[in-house]
Amino acid sequence: MAFCPECKKEMPTTAIVCPHCGYDFPASSLSKKSARTGFAYSPLADAALIVGMLAATAGAALMGYLSLIALFSGNLRFALVDGPITCLILLSSLVVFLRVQQAD
Ligand SMILES: [Zn+2]
Structure with missing residues (x-):
């Protein structure tokens, strides 16, 4: 009670x-x-969230960079389709991470 x-x-x-x-x-x-108990709110989950955010940021930057290289080397399919799509997916997952953090 x-x-x-x-x-x-x-x-x-x-x-x-x-x-x-x-x-x-x-x-x-x-x-x-x-x-707000259990794994989702444990320190381990916080660490995973931060690592995920860093990975998404680095991945998005890397894909943008690879797209530029592909563009200059004539690999248009990668430069205009694969690269940007992967980059957008990574950026959107970054937004999800940031929103989860703000919800705390
Ligand atoms: Zn009362």
């Missing part, structure tokens, strides 16, 4: 609104705490 900070009465830990006084708990309280 948990206690309502407003009326001090007992209430279920799963409640998002106090059944006695109707106090509406802020998003950062009870339910969020229990939801």
Whole structure:
């Protein structure tokens, strides 16, 4: 059991609104705490996220560079299709990583 900070009465830990006084708990309280456990919020996951971001950044830069080289060496299919698509995929995964970090 948990206690309502407003009326001090007992209430279920799963409640998002106090059944006695109707106090509406802020998003950062009870339910969020229990939801934010496990591997996804462990330090290891944070490290994986950072490594993923670095890999996506480096990969996107590398693909842009390889596309330029391919363009000058006459490999147009790679320069105009494969390279840019891979680069965009890496950049979009970087956006996903950044959004995940902002959500914390
Ligand atoms: Zn209450």
